[in-house]
Amino acid sequence: MMKKLIYILIITVSIFSISILSIDAVAVTSGYEGYAIYRDGVAFGIEWHAGLMNQPSSTYENNTIIHTDGHNTKYGTWLDFVGSNGFKGVYKPKAGLSNVQRGYALTTGRALASENIPYDVRYQLNYSSDRYGKWVRTYEITSMRCDGLVEYAYEWNDIRVYGSIENNLWNISWGDEEIWKHHSYFNITPKSQASNYMTLILSSRPMGSYK
């Protein structure tokens, strides 16, 4: 009986220790940073605009979001992103997103903003054919669309959003003509990106103070 109790105790302590250690090593994000956000108001309201949360919530005034506004990749306020349109929600890739991966995607988004990359209506991502057969880093991108910013921020970090797995066409950060075409025109749009390849985690405007 005693032996059994000790055995149970050891098992319990081990499970507890493992569960403690399994928690993310440090707090990487505190609110909604690193998640994708969308609003409507494009193409008579049938299409959306995409971005990433840079701050924990919309109540943080400065550099709240990362997006490309029709000119360059940049930080912006909540109003810059939503304007007078309807907010469509906070999303994460269907592939899942750990706390550390949110840190990766968020900082990749910041790296894109630091490059001041011009907007492109045609392609999620554009770059020189010199990059075919290599990974495309943020500073090698010559232009990108708003949904391309979201796609690249996750897929550079190996978190799939859109793209055929069978034909190995999903990772937008790999320099390849077929992948580049696959992520162009209306094969993918901000709305289809959110609706088909993301999971909604909050439909209302993200609020609150987290720090």
Next chain:
Amino acid sequence: MKKAVVIALLVLLMSFMTSGTTFVAQQASILEKYENTSPEQVLMSLQTLPKAEFTQEVKTAFAESSQSDINNAIPFAAGLNERINEYSEDELISMITDSSNDLSFRVTLVQIYGSDNASGFTGRTAQGNETIRNLLLDSSVETILKENIIILLDFTDTAGKQMLQSIACEKDDMLAFQAIKKLNKFDSESAIDISKNILETYKTQTPEKVNAALKVMSEVYREARIQKAFTKRLELEKAAFIDLCSNIINTFEAGDKLQDCAILALSDMTDAQAITTIVENPNIDNSFKVYAIDQNYLTLTAMAESGSEEAIDIVCKAMEINPLKELSEPLSACQVTPMTRSENAVSEKTVKKANAAASRIALTGTNANPRWAQFYNEVN
């Protein structure tokens, strides 16, 4: 008689107003015309239009989209892309330089003209390149159009280099950023000179110029590591650069873009001192730290294998923040080697830390992003 003239004038005026309204309505109705049409159908329909009508519809759609949302123009931009080689270079240049055309339309034309991939215009000439490039000299041309010209056109001749060097020193912050970045691709010597001058007086410089200079110098030190080209002088310069980045990080408010750029520049160096600075700086938030540790997993591997107690200590701290499986083996190795390598012997305390770090990695470690290996080893 007078009455008849007045009536005639009224009729004329009304007819002009009516036809004018119709004209405006026609001009402004392209998006409405395709309102209930799928983008695929819009593209198919555009493909069948005669060139002149096609051009007019695309121009108008861009102009209308700029008033609402530029993403409305996606199928029209796609159509333009598909039919770009129906235009001569002169026709394209004429549409790009005509300031009465919508700005996004002109930007898209420059993007297609300048692309070297399958979407590009195939009839580019050096003369056409120069004509478009000369728009940079026109103060009335919009910054975003100029940015695209800098990014996509050829500037490798002497006049082109001089043009970029001049823009890099001018007031327009965003153009200077793009000019320095472009120069760095084919005339890094001149980009480095400009960057050093900017960083010497960074407190009085505009933020995007400082941002560009940070990127250029970060790359200089990364490449020096790859090519094993560090001299004592370059080592000193590197240390001063890391101090400068730390000053920016510590004096700017958290979340300021330039602070973020300084952190990214440090991380991009893939350097032991630089990653140490990131790991130890309390003003850098953890979302940056996990990214920098991931980006520098090979830097940290080299540190763990160096046998330096200080370096191993930093690797252990980094693994507390973001435990990576790739570091497990080098950390395990440093547990067993100290007794046989007296010159690099690590203390019992450090061994314990390495043990703890290895246990943490075994339980919670994830794989590092393998894409960083190319960045770690590739010279631009």
